[in-house]
Amino acid sequence: MNYRIVEDSSANINHINSQVAFASVPLKIITADREFVDHAELNVAEMISYLQEYKGKSSTACPSVADWLAVFGEAEAVFCFTITSKLSGSYNAARLAKEDYEAAHPNRTVFLVDSLSTGGEMQLLIERTAQLLTQSKQPTEVYREVCAYQKKTRLLFALQSLNNLANNGRVNPLLAKISGALGMRVIVRASEQGELVTLSKCRGEKKALEKLVTHMSEMGYQGGAVRLDHCCNRSAAEQLRALIRAQYPNAEITIGETGGLCSFYAEKGGLILGFETE
Numbered sequence: 373m374n375y376r377i378v379e380d381s382s383a384n385i386n387h388i389n390s391q392v393a394f395a396s397v398p399l400k401i402i403t404a405d406r407e408f409v410d411h412a413e414l415n416v417a418e419m420i421s422y423l424q425e426y427k428g429k430s431s432t433a434c435p436s437v438a439d440w441l442a443v444f445g446e447a448e449a450v451f452c453f454t455i456t457s458k459l460s461g462s463y464n465a466a467r468l469a470k471e472d473y474e475a476a477h478p479n480r481t482v483f484l485v486d487s488l489s490t491g492g493e494m495q496l497l498i499e500r501t502a503q504l505l506t507q508s509k510q511p512t513e514v515y516r517e518v519c520a521y522q523k524k525t526r527l528l529f530a531l532q533s534l535n536n537l538a539n540n541g542r543v544n545p546l547l548a549k550i551s552g553a554l555g556m557r558v559i560v561r562a563s564e565q566g567e568l569v570t571l572s573k574c575r576g577e578k579k580a581l582e583k584l585v586t587h588m589s590e591m592g593y594q595g596g597a598v599r600l601d602h603c604c605n606r607s608a609a610e611q612l613r614a615l616i617r618a619q620y621p622n623a624e625i626t627i628g629e630t631g632g633l634c635s636f637y638a639e640k641g642g643l644i645l646g647f648e649t650e
């Protein structure tokens with residue numbers, strides 16, 4: 373059978389280490405005078421420095437139904453992953469695309485997963501799917517196992533600024549204001565329903581990194597895989613990796629960079645991590 377994994381660009385990856393076909397559909401970052409398409413060629417650093425100077429309104433846009441249909445291609449089984457449906461219309465567009473695709477091709481199926489999350493947690497779900505597909509499992513079985521795995525994965529963020537989240541109605545402006553104070557960091561997690569939950573506010577990066585490890589443990593982390601992405605803050609990502617390894621020496625941790633969408637919302641300095649629990 374002909375398989376394919378597709379995602380929206382919020383997972384911060386452009387390829388997967390697997391034989392399984394993979395495609396990403398970009399979200400967009402929009403200002404009054406520019407539009408940034410979140411694909412592999414996007415110069416994220418340039419976008420961030422432009423946004424830092426830019427004083428007008430900015431927003432984001434999710435893929436359309438047609439965008440999703442285009443990446444489904446000719447696959448008989450499509451595994452489709454979206455950013456949480458609580459914060460974006462991406463899932464809804466993918467759901468409509470699935471209906472169209474299956475109606476047009478009765479022998480094909482789209483297995484749609486609302487990640488209830490984004491970033492590194494989505495990466496973990498995608499990696500697991502690719503791994504199960506290469507073990508020649510049936511698509512329905514793969515879907516069942518991935519949905520079970522999703523119950524054991526989590527997402528945490530440490531943000532220096534919540535301005536873009538607040539300006540686009542995704543968090544309370546009051547929270548953005550408090551966290552906007554110099555040196556403040558806000559730690560947020562994705563809830564089981566795919567919403568943002570504030571866990572703590574603290575002063576300084578070192579504190580925030582220590583807090584992140586504490587929150588990971590409280591959320592059930594026991595040394596499993598971690599997918600950590602940073603927005604122009606590699607040194608913090610490396611420090612966090614060292615802190616995690618100090619407690620969990622065998623932790624398998626990858627460090628990557630946020631793509632366009634996550635960079636826009638996590639903002640400069642932000643960290644996003646998906647991880648497994650037991």
Ligand code: X90
Nearest residue numbers: 432433434459460461562566567637
């Ligand atoms: O459809 C669109 O325009 C995309 C909107 C996405 C909005 C949220 C992006 C979140 C990115 C920072 C914060 C933590 C979110 C927690 C997930 C539940 C990253």
